[in-house]
Amino acid sequence: xxxxxxxxxxxxxxxxxxxxxxxxxxxxxxxxxxxxxxxxxxxxxxxxxxxxxxxxxxxxxxxxxxxxxxxxxxxxxxxxxxxxxxxxxxxxxxxxxxxxxxxxxxxxxxxxxxxxxxxxxxxxxxxxxxxxxxxxxxxxxxxxxxxxxxxxxxxxxxxxxxxxxxxxxxxxxxxxxxxxxxxxxxxxxxxxxxxxxxxxxxxxxxxxxxxxxxxxxxxxxxxxxxxxxxxxxxxxx
Numbered sequence: 001x002x003x004x005x006x007x008x009x010x011x012x013x014x015x016x017x018x019x020x021x022x023x024x025x026x027x028x029x030x031x032x033x034x035x036x037x038x039x040x041x042x043x044x045x046x047x048x049x050x051x052x053x054x055x056x057x058x059x060x061x062x063x064x065x066x067x068x069x070x071x072x073x074x075x076x077x078x079x080x081x082x083x084x085x086x087x088x089x090x091x092x093x094x095x096x097x098x099x100x101x102x103x104x105x106x107x108x109x110x111x112x113x114x115x116x117x118x119x120x121x122x123x124x125x126x127x128x129x130x131x132x133x134x135x136x137x138x139x140x141x142x143x144x145x146x147x148x149x150x151x152x153x154x155x156x157x158x159x160x161x162x163x164x165x166x167x168x169x170x171x172x173x174x175x176x177x178x179x180x181x182x183x184x185x186x187x188x189x190x191x192x193x194x195x196x197x198x199x200x201x202x203x204x205x206x207x208x209x210x211x212x213x214x215x216x217x218x219x220x221x222x223x224x225x226x227x228x229x230x231x232x233x234x235x236x237x
Contacts, residue, residue, distance in 0.1 A: 025076050025092070027069045032111050037054030040112060040181065043080060043094040046122070053123040055061055055233075058113065058150075060100050060138040060156075062215065070094050071085070078125035078215060079130060082222030086230065088128070091116050100131070100138025101161060106145060113149070125234050129155040130222070133183065137161060144205030152229040156218055159183050162190050167191070168200035171232035173225040175205045175218060182212035201230050 025041045032038065047056055062076035071092030079090060098106045116122070129150050130210040131139040136158020143153035147169040156175040160167070172195075176188040185206070192204045205221050 022209075024091070025072045025080060028070050028084060030112060031113055032108070036096070036108065038092040038096060038108050038112055039071070041069060041070055041075050041090070042091040042116070043075060043092075045087040045089065047087075048120075050121050053121040053126065053152070055086045055126035056113075056116070056122045057083050057086065057088045057090045058062065058092055058109070058127075058129040059092035060129065060135030060142070061092065061095065061137050062131070062133035062141065066095075070212060075133075078132065078219060078222070082219050083128070083130070083226050085226055086126075086128075088126075089120055089122060093227035094106075095134075095138075099134060105138070105143070110141065110146070125151055125237065128152045128154065128157070128226075128229060131158070132156040132218065133158060135210065140167065143172065144165075150233065154222065154225045154229065155184055156222065157212055157215075158188070160187075162189070164191075164194060164198070168195045168198075168202045171201045171229060173203035173205070173228050174219045175207060175208040176216075177207040177212070178213045179208070200230060 025043045028040055028042050030038050059075045059079040060070060063073045067175050071094050074093040077091055093109060093112055097104050127138050127150050130140050136155035138156040139153050140158060140160050140162050143150050144166040153170060153172045157180055174188060174192050176185055178185045192202055197201045197231060207221055210217050
């Protein structure tokens with residue numbers, strides 16, 4: 001039987017309206033030097049000024065219905081409300097292929113982030129990657145492969161797929177539901193406990209009542225994760 005989509009487009013729009021994302025998300029496009037095009041959403045915090053560096057959040061959307069500006073829709077419904085307290089610049093690309101965890105997506109995302117960091121004032125000490133499901137898997141991938149760039153990570157409802165010794169090199173907060181019927185809970189918990197034994201800075205929230213398809217309902221947990229990340233950043237300044 002075909003699995004339901006994580007969230008339909010109208011549902012994403014309604015969710016964004018009900019949760020009240022903190023800042024507008026603009027739909028933009030960038031042509032890379034090699035001719036590739038990337039669609040992405042961009043949100044600037046209220047009161048943004050060029051001379052005042054802000055945190056940067058990379059938002060990686062889940063799988064499911066691949067629409068134009070899926071990253072923007074995901075940000076309006078989930079990431080925007082979840083990270084609002086950071087007053088951050090949020091960039092949310094559309095995945096250029098089947099997964100975030102491959103070389104093509106990697107190079108595209110890094111080129112986009114370089115563009116954003118050239119155009120806007122970014123605090124390089126506060127760069128967060130966050131994603132759900134496929135985007136959560138991408139969060140592990142990006143954080144593992146770019147430890148010089150990201151200073152925090154929040155994977156939600158995510159499989160891992162990276163070598164343990166490359167994980168959680170920066171503060172990482174994992175959110176996973178015990179009821180997740182797509183990405184099992186037990187391996188996620190085992191991964192967190194293994195990273196704890198390695199002495200990594202890692203937080204873990206086991207959500208009890210959400211299925212894999214209750215993505216928008218993860219927003220309260222994401223807010224708690226963001227507060228934890230902010231404290232980690234503060235302690236390192």
